[in-house]
Amino acid sequence: MTEHSTKEHSELAEDFIKDEDRVDWHDETLWFIRQKRDKAAHQLPEWEALREAASQIKNNVLSNLHDYLLQFERNAVANGIEVHWAADAAEHNQIVQRLLNEANVVRMVKSKSMLTEECGLNEYLAKQGIEVIDSDLGERIVQLAEEPPSHIVLPCIHKKKEEIGEIFHQHLGIEAGISDPQFLTETARQHLREIFLTRRAALTGVNFAVAETGEFVVCTNEGNADMGAHLADIHIASMGIEKLIPKKKHLGVFLRLLTRSATGQPITTYSSHFRTPRDGTKIHVILVDNGRTVQLGRKDFRNSLKCIRCAACMNTCPVYRRSGGHSYHTAVAGPIGSILAPNLDMEKYADLPFASTLCGSCSNVCPVKIDIHEQLYKWRQVLVKNGYTPKAKKAGMQVMTWTLSSPSLYQAAGKVGRWVIKYAPFAVNNKLNPWHKQRDMPESPEWSFNVWYKQNRKNDEQ
Amino acid sequence: MKVGLFIPCYVDQFYPGAAIATLCLLEKLGVEVVYPPKQTCCGQPMANSGFEHLTGDCNELFVKNFAEFDYIVAPSGSCVLHIRDHLHDDKHPEAAKNISHRIYELTSFLIDVLKVENLPARFPHRVGLHQSCHGQRGLHISSMTELVAPEFSKPGSLLKMVADIDLVDLNRKDECCGFGGTFCVTEEAVSVKMGKDRVADHLKHDVSYITGVDMSCLMHMEGILKRQGSNVKVIHIAEILNAG
Numbered sequence: 223m224t225e226h227s228t229k230e231h232s233e234l235a236e237d238f239i240k241d242e243d244r245v246d247w248h249d250e251t252l253w254f255i256r257q258k259r260d261k262a263a264h265q266l267p268e269w270e271a272l273r274e275a276a277s278q279i280k281n282n283v284l285s286n287l288h289d290y291l292l293q294f295e296r297n298a299v300a301n302g303i304e305v306h307w308a309a310d311a312a313e314h315n316q317i318v319q320r321l322l323n324e325a326n327v328v329r330m331v332k333s334k335s336m337l338t339e340e341c342g343l344n345e346y347l348a349k350q351g352i353e354v355i356d357s358d359l360g361e362r363i364v365q366l367a368e369e370p371p372s373h374i375v376l377p378c379i380h381k382k383k384e385e386i387g388e389i390f391h392q393h394l395g396i397e398a399g400i401s402d403p404q405f406l407t408e409t410a411r412q413h414l415r416e417i418f419l420t421r422r423a424a425l426t427g428v429n430f431a432v433a434e435t436g437e438f439v440v441c442t443n444e445g446n447a448d449m450g451a452h453l454a455d456i457h458i459a460s461m462g463i464e465k466l467i468p469k470k471k472h473l474g475v476f477l478r479l480l481t482r483s484a485t486g487q488p489i490t491t492y493s494s495h496f497r498t499p500r501d502g503t504k505i506h507v508i509l510v511d512n513g514r515t516v517q518l519g520r521k522d523f524r525n526s527l528k529c530i531r532c533a534a535c536m537n538t539c540p541v542y543r544r545s546g547g548h549s550y551h552t553a554v555a556g557p558i559g560s561i562l563a564p565n566l567d568m569e570k571y572a573d574l575p576f577a578s579t580l581c582g583s584c585s586n587v588c589p590v591k592i593d594i595h596e597q598l599y600k601w602r603q604v605l606v607k608n609g610y611t612p613k614a615k616k617a618g619m620q621v622m623t624w625t626l627s628s629p630s631l632y633q634a635a636g637k638v639g640r641w642v643i644k645y646a647p648f649a650v651n652n653k654l655n656p657w658h659k660q661r662d663m664p665e666s667p668e669w670s671f672n673v674w675y676k677q678n679r680k681n682d683e684q
Numbered sequence: 685m686k687v688g689l690f691i692p693c694y695v696d697q698f699y700p701g702a703a704i705a706t707l708c709l710l711e712k713l714g715v716e717v718v719y720p721p722k723q724t725c726c727g728q729p730m731a732n733s734g735f736e737h738l739t740g741d742c743n744e745l746f747v748k749n750f751a752e753f754d755y756i757v758a759p760s761g762s763c764v765l766h767i768r769d770h771l772h773d774d775k776h777p778e779a780a781k782n783i784s785h786r787i788y789e790l791t792s793f794l795i796d797v798l799k800v801e802n803l804p805a806r807f808p809h810r811v812g813l814h815q816s817c818h819g820q821r822g823l824h825i826s827s828m829t830e831l832v833a834p835e836f837s838k839p840g841s842l843l844k845m846v847a848d849i850d851l852v853d854l855n856r857k858d859e860c861c862g863f864g865g866t867f868c869v870t871e872e873a874v875s876v877k878m879g880k881d882r883v884a885d886h887l888k889h890d891v892s893y894i895t896g897v898d899m900s901c902l903m904h905m906e907g908i909l910k911r912q913g914s915n916v917k918v919i920h921i922a923e924i925l926n927a928g
Contacts, residue, residue, distance in 0.1 A: 270833065545874050627745055
């Protein structure tokens with residue numbers, strides 16, 4: 223429930239691409255991360271076996287989700303954690319509000335949680351008079367800029383350091399014109415330190431929840447989840463129900479894959495295990511469905527729930543790198559977001575499965591082997607069958623299939639097509655033809671191959 | 685061995701040279717090739733737009749045209765991938781399945797079936813090879829930079845058999861050019877930007893030709909090159925392998 227635009231991906235992308243230097247910079251930055259990922263992956267000869275193991279573990283989780291959830295709840299409660307169940311975003315937000323109200327808390331610190339972006343938690347709590355400060359550096363920057371994150375691992379990857387200096391000048395009182403990354407980071411650190419020390423409630427996401435032990439693991443590079451959780455009286459951890467893994471030993475597979483895929487690091491700087499609340503403090507876990515069980519019921523799309531949110535598919539996606547995360551107008555952008563979002567709202571996100579060339583690079587980098595590009599293709603079929611497609615396109619397609627299923631019509635149409643390009647190029651070389659806007663049409667040959675063949679080869683079948 | 689030649693619709697209409705080179709190359713290698721004249725299209729443009737359910741007649745026609753052959757060969761990775769993955773015919777399900785198993789993209793047919801080890805070709809030019817995604821990631825005609833696996837390239841191996849060719853190494857070995865079928869018009873801005881970037885990688889290496897197994901990617905890059913006023917040409921790999 224991030225701020226939604228009424229524009230479609232193609233229009234938002236076009237806006238982003240107008241500043242070509244920025245697009246080149248955005249593309250190069252993310253491509254650099256893709257290269258770091260390649261280097262890290264190629265250092266492990268067992269990389270593909272790890273991916274396969276992770277995929278199978280997650281398939282097992284999805285096939286036994288009911289049992290693992292109950293097992294996790296049982297063990298977490300035995301550890302002293304309070305477990306809550308939320309059917310949807312609204313219920314999740316109400317639970318958070320209730321927990322804060324009960325503790326008389328009106329100011330909370332929050333580390334990265336894409337789930338709370340999906341649920342629109344910050345906006346909801348703001349309306350209830352509760353202030354939330356995001357403690358991940360990138361998230362804090364976009365929060366100050368009043369924008370949603372554009373990337374799930376690198377939330378402000380679309381901003382240059384000069385722009386960040388300007389935001390800090392406006393909001394954190396530094397001098398104008400500063401763009402030194404070290405200075406800016408220190409500024410944020412001092413600002414957030416005060417927040418960590420004064421907030422009595424901290425919300426974190428969950429990377430992995432272990433059914434066997436009832437503990438959960440939060441991975442950050444900045445240690446901000448730990449700073450928040452350890453200094454607060456109440457730790458609320460929000461997790462999608464698909465975040466489970468069966469046993470603690472499986473963490474070895476996922477922790478090795480996660481950050482190598484995300485940034486090319488061998489492991490996240492902090493992989494913190496939360497199991498039992500300290501004396502006098504509370505840990506709450508909220509298990510959120512919000513459409514996940516619906517997706518679990520869609521045979522072709524259920525395994526999208528294997529996702530561990532590493533963003534490798536975004537970094538490698540040639541479309542994402544050139545259209546920017548905001549062009550996807552959903553909390554989780556890029557290829558994975560494009561197969562998750564239509565499950566939540568087919569009408570609103572009907573454009574996303576079409577925002578891809580189906581090049582398949584996303585599926586190749588996915589550490590849990592989600593067949594992302596195949597699901598993009600399948601979503602297209604589902605969306606069209608459900609009527610979420612422009613009528614003009616449908617009529618055009620019917621003419622096309624009709625022509626292409628009739629050899630004589632096809633040859634006639636081809637003749638006309640070639641003739642038009644050759645003798646009346648203005649008919650196609652105009653602004654109404656999106657091909658021609660920035661590309662020339664192919665030259666029109668005198669003959670089709672079909673005609674050439676008839677004249678140059680004997681063919682008994684004619 | 686009787687091979688049915690499948691020439692994708694846009695190759696038939698706009699790039700007959702690539703089709704003629706494919707035919708002549710196969711004939712040169714001693715293959716009996718027949719081109720069924722009543723063929724049209726594999727149905728991919730509709731299917732990739734979400735209209736796979738309208739491709740029934742196209743499929744039926746395809747099966748009718750190609751059921752009798754030992755192999756079906758096409759100078760396109762993309763169309764072959766579509767037939768492999770999506771051809772179905774309710775009236776002749778077995779025939780459709782058979783075709784899916786026997787259809788080959790040209791370079792994989794040369795390497796895997798004909799086991800070509802040398803070619804009488806000469807092409808004295810500096811050339812960049814564009815890895816078309818559907819051939820590469822779909823049909824696995826080359827290794828992929830994302831995967832931790834041994835390196836290979838069927839089109840690359842064939843080009844290395846060509847005398848006097850100067851094949852360059854690109855900075856990004858296998859990034860998509862942005863054609864993407866109807867994507868090239870529905871997402872015009874992204875498509876063109878991707879194409880410009882791909883072309884720039886080749887230009888940086890001072891190529892005279894950009895080649896590949898799919899004329900569709902090449903058509904897209906050709907449109908950009910021409911608009912930029914570049915002298916660099918695109919050429920289907922069959923035309924290089926058949927040259928000299």
